[in-house]
Amino acid sequence: xxxxxxxxxxxxxxxxxxxxxxVWAALFYAFILDEVYDNVDDGLKNRKIQLVKAAYQDEKLLxxxxxxFNEFKIVPVSEAEYNNRNKxxxxxxxxxxxxxxxxxxxxxxxxxxxxxxxxxxxxxxxxVEEDELIYDLSIALVVLYFFLVVSIIFINGFLLNxxxxxxxxxxxxxxxxxxxxxxxxxxxxxxxxxFEELNVEIDEMIVRNELAFHQQKQFIENASHELQTPLAIVxxxxxxxxxxxxxxxxxxxxxxxxxxDLRRMVAINKSLLMLxxxxxxxxxxxxxxxxxxxxxxLLNEYEDFIEFKHIDVxxxxxxxxxxxxxxxxxxxxLSNLLKNAVKYTFEKGNxxxxxxxxxxxxxxxxxxxSLDKTKVFNRFYKKGTDxxxxxxxxxxxxxxxxQYPNWDxxxxxxxxxxxxxxxxxxxxxxx
Amino acid sequence: xxxxxxxxxxxxxNIVQNFLESEQFIVEYAEDYKSGLEKIISYEYDCILxxxxxxxxxxxxxxxxxxxxxxxxxxxxxxxxxxVDDKVAGLEIGADDYLAKPFHLxxxxxxxxxxxxxxxxxxxxxxxYKNINLLPESRKVMxxxxxxxxxxxxxxxxxxxxxxxxxTLQKTTLAEAIWGDYIDQADSLDFIYSQIKNLRKKxxxxxxxxxxxxxxxxxxxxx
Numbered sequence: 001x002x003x004x005x006x007x008x009x010x011x012x013x014x015x016x017x018x019x020x021x022x023v024w025a026a027l028f029y030a031f032i033l034d035e036v037y038d039n040v041d042d043g044l045k046n047r048k049i050q051l052v053k054a055a056y057q058d059e060k061l062l063x064x065x066x067x068x069f070n071e072f073k074i075v076p077v078s079e080a081e082y083n084n085r086n087k088x089x090x091x092x093x094x095x096x097x098x099x100x101x102x103x104x105x106x107x108x109x110x111x112x113x114x115x116x117x118x119x120x121x122x123x124x125x126x127x128v129e130e131d132e133l134i135y136d137l138s139i140a141l142v143v144l145y146f147f148l149v150v151s152i153i154f155i156n157g158f159l160l161n162x163x164x165x166x167x168x169x170x171x172x173x174x175x176x177x178x179x180x181x182x183x184x185x186x187x188x189x190x191x192x193x194x195f196e197e198l199n200v201e202i203d204e205m206i207v208r209n210e211l212a213f214h215q216q217k218q219f220i221e222n223a224s225h226e227l228q229t230p231l232a233i234v235x236x237x238x239x240x241x242x243x244x245x246x247x248x249x250x251x252x253x254x255x256x257x258x259x260x261d262l263r264r265m266v267a268i269n270k271s272l273l274m275l276x277x278x279x280x281x282x283x284x285x286x287x288x289x290x291x292x293x294x295x296x297x298l299l300n301e302y303e304d305f306i307e308f309k310h311i312d313v314x315x316x317x318x319x320x321x322x323x324x325x326x327x328x329x330x331x332x333x334l335s336n337l338l339k340n341a342v343k344y345t346f347e348k349g350n351x352x353x354x355x356x357x358x359x360x361x362x363x364x365x366x367x368x369x370s371l372d373k374t375k376v377f378n379r380f381y382k383k384g385t386d387x388x389x390x391x392x393x394x395x396x397x398x399x400x401x402x403q404y405p406n407w408d409x410x411x412x413x414x415x416x417x418x419x420x421x422x423x424x425x426x427x428x429x430x431x
Numbered sequence: 432x433x434x435x436x437x438x439x440x441x442x443x444x445n446i447v448q449n450f451l452e453s454e455q456f457i458v459e460y461a462e463d464y465k466s467g468l469e470k471i472i473s474y475e476y477d478c479i480l481x482x483x484x485x486x487x488x489x490x491x492x493x494x495x496x497x498x499x500x501x502x503x504x505x506x507x508x509x510x511x512x513x514x515v516d517d518k519v520a521g522l523e524i525g526a527d528d529y530l531a532k533p534f535h536l537x538x539x540x541x542x543x544x545x546x547x548x549x550x551x552x553x554x555x556x557x558x559x560y561k562n563i564n565l566l567p568e569s570r571k572v573m574x575x576x577x578x579x580x581x582x583x584x585x586x587x588x589x590x591x592x593x594x595x596x597x598x599t600l601q602k603t604t605l606a607e608a609i610w611g612d613y614i615d616q617a618d619s620l621d622f623i624y625s626q627i628k629n630l631r632k633k634x635x636x637x638x639x640x641x642x643x644x645x646x647x648x649x650x651x652x653x654x
Contacts, residue, residue, distance in 0.1 A: 229440050232533030236446040239536045242601065242649065243453075253648040260603060266533055304584055304610070308622050 006160050013152055018145065025141050029134065036128050037105065041088055044107040044123050047072070048086070051121060052111050062113055067093070072123040077110065082118040084110040093124065103127050166195040170202060177206065178284055217280060224273045228266070235262050264390070271392035274332070275379075278399040283326040291321040292355055294330060298338050310348045319357040323424060329400045336393045337362045337420055343389075344418070352417075359423040370413030377409070432547065433474070436460040437467035437493070438482040438509065443532075447480065450536045451543075464488030471497055476504045477550070478543050481526070483510040483517060491520055498525045505546040509534070535604040537595060544594045560593050560653065561640040574637040584609055585630050592643070592653035601650040627651055 051072055055061045066073050087108045092101035105127040110120050190196035238259045242252060277283065299306070299313065306313055341351045341364040349365040375381045377398040380391040397420075401409045406425035413419065434456050438444045441462070448458045459476075461467035464487045471479070471493075479497070483490035494506060505527040510517055518529045527549075528542050545567060548558075557573075558565045564573040570586055572579045581589065587609045592600060602623040631643050644652045 228532050229443065233440070233442040233446065235533045236443070236450075236536055239601075240446060240450060242599070243450075243536075249647060252646075256601065256649050259601070263533075263603060304626070305622065308625055 005164065006157055010153055010156055014149055017148060021141055021145050025137060029137060040105045040125060040127050044105065044125060045086065047123055048107060048109055048121060056114050067124060071125060072121065075120050077118050077120045079118055082110045103129055163192060166190050166192065170199055220273065220276050224269060227269055231262060231266055235259055268390045268392065271390050271396060275392060275396055275399055278396065278403065281403060283329045286324045286326055289323060289325040289327050289330045291330065291360060292317055294334055295353060298335050302338055302342055305342050309342065309345065311342065311345050311351055313351045315353045317355045319355065321355050321357065321360055333397055333400045336397050340393055359421060362420040363417045365416065366418055368416055371411060373411055376411045432477045433457045435470055435476045435479045437480065439463060439486050454540060464493055467493055468496060471502065477547050479504050479506045481506055481508050483508060491524065494521065494524050494526055505550055507542055507546065535608065537600055537604050538608045541591055541594055558593050560596050563593065563639055563641055565590060565593050574639050579633065579637045581633065588626060588630055596653045599646045599650050599652050
């Protein structure tokens with residue numbers, strides 16, 4: 001799972017802190033308890049000495065066979081039961097004050113009295129309630145843990161915000177960065193050397209990339225220039241030959257055919273150039289484009305052809321399709337769509353253009369068979385042996401659409417009509 | 432009529448030169464920026480054909496020099512870089528026209544002729560052929576003094592023929608010159624035929640003495 005830098009560290013800190021506090025609490029508890037028992041036991045041992053001494057002087061004490069006011073009892077035992085070693089244990093006794101059994105520390109030992117009788121001495125003293133100690137300690141620790149976590153989150157957030165601000169700035173810069181659009185490098189002073197380095201490295205990388213991009217652009221343009229010039233020479237030489245009136249008709253026709261093929265080469269070359277320009281995002285200026293109006297203008301331009309082929313064109317404008325787009329690309333896109341529709345519609349066919357708020361549909365009649373939906377936008381996809389097409393028109397459209405996230409173009413075939421549907425996601429409006 | 436070609440590609444220069452000379456122009460040429468600039472400074476031309484990519488400089492810069500000298504010579508930029516940027520830059524600086532390579536020679540001729548005519552505003556404004564009189568500025572066609580109504584594309588078509596009468600114009604040239612990128616090669620042949628047919632009918636109804644003649648497989652002539 002991905003989490004922001006802020007939460008990434010906190011996540012680990014919280015877990016580790018919990019472990020540390022748990023281990024620490026166990027140790028602390030053990031030490032405290034040990035120290036308490038040590039103290040209590042010392043007190044009990046001291047009392048034993050005092051009691052044995054007192055019993056020797058005052059034999060009445062020997063009659064104290066039960067815990068009464070005194071927290072000790074002396075009972076006579078047989079020799080077999082006699083044990084003069086100090087034995088400590090915990091036990092609960094009823095305590096009136098609490099009206100409950102309370103823990104006591106008990107010392108059990110034996111001594112021989114002045115009459116030579118074996119006696120068992122039991123001394124008790126009230127001691128800590130372990131369960132309560134654990135309970136109190138836990139509450140204290142939970143509170144501590146809570147405050148630690150809160151203050152860590154707070155300090156962490158504050159520090160990260162402060163320390164990472166340049167990082168987020170750099171991130172923002174990268175997000176806004178667009179290939180081919182050189183923005184002046186913003187000189188920034190960074191307190192943290194790594195960010196300074198990062199910024200410098202990124203700026204250098206951008207410069208290097210832009211340079212490579214520029215060189216590539218130059219290369220493409222030069223390559224096209226190199227190709228266009230010999231093409232131009234050949235075409236124009238043929239032009240001159242055709243002007244020559246001494247040529248016989250047969251060779252004239254051959255020349256015209258050669259020229260037409262050469263012009264196709266020029267068209268392919270131009271289309272490839274256009275594709276690489278689009279893919280290099282060289283059309284990155286964006287303005288508000290009214291697609292309805294543009295379609296209307298284009299229909300005017302195509303009027304002659306539409307009339308010539310007796311095509312029935314219907315434009316259904318349900319809504320205005322207006323979007324931020326590069327106007328040149330929009331023009332190429334729409335004119336390719338229209339040209340495509342006009343070209344593949346048979347005489348006396350139909351073209352329907354349906355404009356919605358977020359979608360434009362171009363429908364045209366034509367071939368009875370569907371095109372291959374998976375390949376139709378591929379470069380050099382051609383149906384059969386159509387040598388009048390460059391095979392690049394549809395892939396140019398796809399390249400244009402790919403320049404805009406949330407936009408899509410699909411091909412459908414339904415009820416003997418070919419559909420090209422351009423749609424944009426609503427999200428792009430809020431962008 | 433004197434024309435200067437500034438073009439570093441000798442083959443291309445030769446073709447354009449031969450073609451223009453056959454059209455009765457006097458053609459001079461320069462193959463680089465420096466010699467081009469010298470020629471422009473020393474002489475006056477009716478039209479300058481300027482290539483953008485020159486071995487020792489950029490045609491756009493040369494154009495700036497021309498404008499800085501307040502020369503009135505019309506300039507047509509010839510560029511292999513069929514890029515919108517260059518076209519816009521060139522026209523903004525003051526080029527009079529822009530032709531992307533490869534161009535049809537007929538198209539070049541048409542543009543040169545219309546530029547030269549535009550420059551000579553004192554001269555006669557109309558182009559006459561037989562009993563047709565074509566007025567390029569007001570886009571009117573007169574036959575025997577009566578106006579013949581033509582739509583935009585029909586006018587362009589007739590204009591193309593009338594500046595090059597009795598020359599065979601190829602169908603593809605006509606299609607690209609008048610309908611530009613909008614037309615697809617595949618459709619152009621029949622399409623041009625039908626456009627010519629329409630125009631021919633209109634001319635005939637207006638009792639024009641000029642007529643179109645098909646040159647089989649190639650194109651049409653205005654005779």
